[in-house]
Amino acid sequence: MAYPYQIKSIEEYQQNYQQSVIDPEGFWANVADHFYWRRKWDKVLEWNFKEPDIKWFVGGKLNITENCLDRHLGTLGNTPAIIWEPNDPEERHRVITYRDLYNKVCQFANVLKNNGVKKGDRICIYMGMIPELAIAVLACARIGAIHSVVFGGFSAQSIADRIQDAQCSLVITCDGAFRGNKDIPLKSVIDDALIGCPSVKKVIVCTRTRTPVSMIKGRDLWWEDEIKQVETMGNPPCPAEEMDAEDMLFILYTSGSTGKPKGVVHTCGGYMVYANYTFVNTFNYQPGEVYFCTADIGWITGHSYIIYGPLSAGATTLMFEGVPTYPDAGRLWSITDKFRVNILYTAPTAIRSLMGYGLGPVNHKELSSLKKLGSVGEPINEEAWHWFKDHIGKGRCPIVDTWWQTETGGIMITPIAGVTKEKPGYATLPLPGVQPILVDENGKEITGNGVNGNLCIKFPWPGMLRTTYGDHERCRTTYFATYENLYFTGDGCQRDEDGYYRITGRVDDVLNVSGHRIGTAEVENAINMHAGVVESAVVGYPHDIKGQGIYAYVITERQTHDPELTKKDILQTVSRIIGPIAKPDKIQFVSGLPKTRSGKIMRRILRKIAEGELDNLGDTTTLLDPVVVEEIKRGRL
Known part of the structure; x- marks a missing residue:
């Protein structure tokens, strides 16, 4: 699969960036032209940051799963879409081709329809890192249901808060999950959460750990039994629901500076275009490369860069159930060698933790397949950057130190692998279509280089949040009210003499832990x-x-x-x-x-x-x- 919008040189980057600032609508329309739309948009962009009210590809009709699955079947049907590595290295891994994934998504989408799920319904997903989690996410998107994935480490109370806020009608979970040397009792946590959640009518439970669980008649169903029912119907195809570009795709809850978590809303069209564009360019993705993101799908990184970005680009994405230190601190490097991984995208926390084990776990690993490295979640400190570059990338792999947020939907400021000159500790330059600005406390722009300020964005981009679910005023006050006509990131930032951006940390009451x-x-x-x-x-x-x-x-x-x-x-x-x-x-x-x-x-x-x-x-x-x-x-x- 070719990517005509892929940037191959720093000159091309500068050209693209200029074009994206002079004519943002023309720039994004050109990128969006390379996707499958049921109906083209009437207008590229309508926006004001006061309300806020942002619409991309107005009037466009599509389904994101047709872009992640159907359009690849003719050329990539037998290509691995997902490689899954289990928590226990002795257990067999799984390889799911694009055709397999398409079939499994259609099958589970029919399960959801059989259980009364309709377009616009909110579905809570609380699962471990198994392929069925990706299948459940895509099945929701296929029928126009809105998924709300909750990380498998949250408590019953946190899940209940999220289910109640979104008024979810169905929950998808597992009996349990394996993570390192722990067994996590997912179903019993869900049972506790649902005591105060009358909106939930059904719970679909996938078998993973074979932990004994309580199954309540009329509410709880086994995933496997529901799949069998679809099989007895002859596995009918599941046509993708036509969605408006601005229809909701998912809600993802993130902590705010008040006690109540806020549901960040992303919509179908702009998010798809942005997740794909940023994936292809940041990692300089080449067809056939094996890409490994170590994040959990419960976070935005997993949504954008394990599922939607890679699959819409026809990439092979690797999913890992376990943790980097189990059964030993060489696990990520063993996986890299086992599957000949070309791109590794992980967190500074993981790198710093693995540095603590010394070079013993790395020394016997080949790591010769690696071509590009990436870091996400927080700015990577210089020591960890050099360790990652020297000992994992063997000095030959570019590192992309990516800055972005749940609310931005995709990467905003980053080196482009092999194109941008790197600088340890710096996210470097904004991607085309991203217009950062530094302001002082009063919102006055700080111009020039060698300066510090609060990081804002002055023009919309397709992947940005549209609202916070059920509370648009909260979205306005959190992101758009601090400085007039600007999106406020909540981060402090330095712009150095080269015009490179370095994120200096939160300036609000939000912590960044791991x-x-x-x-x-x-x-x-x-x-x-x-x-x-x-x-x-x-x-x-x-x-x-x-x-x-x-x-x-x-x-x-x-x-x-x-x-x-x-x-x-x-x-x-x-x-x-x-x-x-x-x-x-x-x-x-x-x-x-x-x-x-x-x-x-x-x-x-x-x-x-x-x-x-x-x-x-x-x-x-x-x-x-x-x-x-x-x-x-x-x-x-």
Whole structure:
């Protein structure tokens, strides 16, 4: 499959970039022309950032699965679409060709239809990293149902919040999941979640771990039994539902600076074009290359760069059920050699964690098939960048350090593999169609190079979020109200002398832990649910492996006799309410918090103490009780 919009040189990049700024509509119409549309659009773009109201390919009709599956059958039918590597290296891997995948997606789409699912229904998917997860996602898209994938590490309460917000009518899950040396009881977590979710009428359960589960008559169905029913009907094809370019494709929940997770909405047409364009260009993807993204499909990286981007490009995408350190710290390198992987896209957290094991796990691996490396989730620090480049890429593979967000739908600022000159720690340059701008606190543009500011985007791109589900005002206030006529990313950024962008981290109350965004308010709410807690404040601090760790300052009702036990109880509470991913790394018990006279917690001071900057706290005279700061400093962990 050829990609006429693929950039092959830095001159071509500059040309494309200029064109995308001068005539964005012409630029994106040209890219979108290379997809299969049931009906072409009447207008490329309608937009204003005030409302916000953004529409791409207005009037266009399509189905994203026809672009990911049907259009490849004639030329790539027997080509591997998905290679699946199980958690246990002794278990057999699976190779699913484009034809197999098409058949399985149609089959499961018919299962959904048999169970009353219609266009526009919301479906919650809570599964481990098995091919059936990708099949379920695509089956929803095929019939026009809106999928909401929830990461398999979230708690029952977190799932319930997401199901209730989207009013999901059906849940797709597994009996359990394998992750490293753990068995995760997915179905029993779903059972707990559904106690308060009357909107859910059916639960389809795929067998994976053979964990005993409770199956409730009339509600719970086995995936395998439902497939058999479709087989007895003679496996009829499932025509793809015609979707408007602006119809909802999926909701993906992300943490915000308030306690309630927000459902980021992406639509069919613009998201498809953008996920494909960014995949093909960032990784300089060549037909036949084996591409391995280590993310979980529960996050946006898995949506855009395991499923929709690669499959719409006719690529071979590798899915891995396990973790990089199981059964040993050489697992990713073993998989790379086993399947002759050409492109490896992973997170700085994984790289830093593997660096800690030394070169022993790498030394006996060949890694000669690798051509390109990528990093995602947070800015990669220089030390990890060099280790990745030297020991995994053997000094010959370009690294793409990609910056983007759940809300952007796809990669925004990144080197193009083999085209852009790299600089460790820098996301380098915006992709064509992306117009970044740095502003000061008042929203005034900071021009020139060698400057720092808050990163905003001044013109729409096709993959951007359209709203937050059921709460458009929240979308407006979070992303479009801070600075007039700009999309505010929430990130600070430096533009150096070469015009290269370096992301310097969040400037709002959101933490970036192992590449996953977690709202401080969400963690504080969970800690405050613990019976003995009066109040808490959460900040981030530098963490060698995770990038950012979670530091919690906690006030308890009375002096704790056993602080260690109380800490364990608090961690258990956070795990139950959000999931293990949000557990604080440090909990410091305090008698009070630094507050202004109006009662606002001064997190700036707490952040500096957590980071060890004890002598550089700034002005504390405006605090209600400045003495409390000295006590917190003395008790710092």
